[in-house]
Amino acid sequence: MTTRSIVPLRRMSSAQRVPVILLVSARCLPYSATWRGGLPLQYRGLSGDPDPRPSPNPNALPDPPEGDDATQQSFRAKWGPTLFKMFESAATTFASIAILGLVGYSYTRYYKHMVLQKIDNAFKPGDPYLELAGVGEDESSSAVHWVTRAEQDQIDAIISGQDQGHYFLLIGEKGTGKSSMIIEAMKKVGGDGISMFDAHGDLEIFRIRLGRALDFEFHEDNIGSLFSIRGPRDASALLDVERALNKFEKVALKRRNEGGRPLIIIINAMHLIRDDDDGQDLLELIQQRAEMWCATNLATVVLNSDDYWVYERLKQHATRMELLPVLDLTKDKAMTALANYRQRLTGQRPPHNILEEIYDRVGGRLAFLTRVAKADDMLATCDEICEKEKTWFLNQCWILGEEMDDDVMDQQKYASAAMVLAKALVEKEKDMELTYDPSRGYILPEIPLHEARYIMTRADFIKSYDQINVFTINSKAMVRADSVPMQRAFREICSQEGFDKHLEATLDRISAIESLGRTRELTIKDLWNKGRYSISMNSAAGQPLRNITFEVAARPEDTEDD
Structure with missing residues (x-):
């Protein structure tokens, strides 16, 4: 509303104020407002403003009556464009949804195809594990195979796919050369149809390593995740392992239909899996697939472990599993291997008496022989190895005697049981008729597993002794020292002056503490007046x-x- 030529109302007479108020009020009303008598309200500006409403056309014809053709034509002219726009919008929406669905379906089919293609590529020649082990295209940088073992031929037959219908468990002490023989067999076939990875105690890390070995991303690279808000993981690690094995099974089935040999999956360091509910579930899952795959010649699973408990767990449900024990080298093979490796490194072949002295100190463990062959003073390195093994055993299992505190009783139970078993092995060695064969070398004393538990009066400690490489349990459930240097450490410790009394005092102190724990004190009071x-x-x-x-x-x- 304009304010031009507005006269204050207080200067107007009462007769003049009424028309002005009516005009102002009429301008504020909508155009459809009418007086009570049915007459339309006329608009007039305060100072000659034009009427904003369109003026009626004096030449316009009146609306046709209802029901005739003119009415229908008017209806079509009025609603026809609207209906066409509605149909156009619906068709556009339907086409957009159809195209989106077609693109999503096509991408899903393409993604699933690429997943299987990537897994198939993972089994082509050239496994990443060979590259990590230093076996590449450059032969000068590859590890030289300097010792031939009796188990190598059987492992070669397994890795090459000739030995089928079983899955295999390699078990032996740390440093006996299990992984080296597997890598050597993989090198002979160029890693064709083979995938190898290391196990881990954490299931999340295990699934990542399995995915890397199979080149499987667990659908984490799927673009469909961009259209939903979700957390980092939608499934457990064990379920992801199952999904990866399902995809691998499809690839193996396709290869078998094409006439190819069974694929090989090698899981190294199985002893690193924790012996708890999650670890046992993982072992059960792997064993179920291994049993089914080897029965249908889809794939061969090879497991490598340092500890006996893996075999003990798998044996409960094993029907097609074969056990391959890997032991230390015999005396003649150990001396030959050491001489060859030393000659390759230094160009000089050690004399026979030095080689025999080295074997007498460290035995036929490949890990020890490799360290000795690289040393400048080989005999001093042998003494250093023996001293380290003895120190390790004492740090883990030394006993504290009669003066020990009550708070360390649990640890001393663990340590005293190990000392009792070590003493039993030393006594067993004294009663043996043959402890050293000129051709085979050392024959370490062994005690059956059930007798070892009886000697220790504990059944749960022996598994942890195997894990810390103090004692070992072989494939025949026989308990012995983990290595020749460890057996030498047992002899030195048990032959110390006063060791038997010290061990007896420790056991008596443990018994006294346990007796105090089982004793209840009774206090009697209020006995006055001859009570x-x-x-x-x-x-x-x-x-x-x-x-x-x-x-x-x-x-x-x-x-x-x-």
Whole structure:
């Protein structure tokens, strides 16, 4: 509303104020407003403003009556464009949804195809594990195979796919050369149809390593995740392992239909899986797939472990599993291997007496022989290895004697049981007729597993001893020292002056602490004025045995007064 030529209302007479107020009010009303009498309200500006409403066309014809052709034509002219736009919008929406669905379906089919293609590529020649081990295209940088073992031919047959219908468990002490033989067999076939990775105690890390070996991303690279808000993981690690094995199974089935040999999956360091509920579930999952795949010649699973508990767990449900024990080298092979490796490194072949002395100190463990062959002073390195093994055993299992505190009783139970078993092995060695063969070398004393538990009076400690490489349990469930240097450490410790008394004092102290824990103190009070307590003892059948009476003893001064 404009304010031009507005005269204040207080300067107008009462007759002049009414028309002005009506005009102002009329301008504020909508155009459809009418007076009570049905007459339209006329608009007039305050100062000659034009009427904003369109003026009626004096030449326009009146609306046709209802029901005739003119009405229908007017209806079509009015609603036809609207219906066409509605149909156009619906068709556009339907086409957009159809195209989006087609693109999504096509991408899903393409993604699934690429997943299987990537897994198939993972089994082509050239496994990443060979590259990590230093076996690449450059032969000068590859590891030289300097010792031939009797187990190598059988492992070659497994890795090449000739030995089918079983899955295999390699078990042996740390450093015996299990992984080296597997890598050597993979090198001979160029890694064709083979995938190898290391196990881990954490299931999340295990699934990542499995995905890397199979080149499987667990659908984490799927673009469909961009259209939803979700957390980092939608499934457990064990379920992801199952999904990866399902995809691998499809690839193996396709290869078998094409006439290819079974694929090989090698899981190294199986002993690193924790012996808990999650670890046992993982072992059960792997074993189920291994049993099914080897029965249908889809794939061969090879497991490598340093500890006996993996075999003990798998044996419960094994029907097609074969066990391959890997032991230390015999004396003649160990000396030959050491001489060859030393000659390759230094160009000099050690004399026979030096080689024999080295074997007498460290035995036929490949890990020890490799370290000795690289050293400048080989005999000093042998002594260093023996000293380290002895120190390791003492740090883990030394006993504290009669003066030990109550708080260390649990640890001392663990340590004293190991010392008792070590002493039993030393005594067993003294009773053996043959402990050293000129051609085979050392024959370490062994005790059956059930007898070892009886000697220790504990059944749960032996598994942890195997894990820390103090004692070992072989494939025949026989307990012995983990290595020749460890057996030498047992001899030195048990032959120390006063060791038997020290061990006996420790065991007595443990028994005393346990006895105190089982003892209950009974306090009797309120025995004044000749008060007394009477306690009756009954047998298990309820028969009375004796009565014990507690009363206050008379003091000497009371007797003198009487």
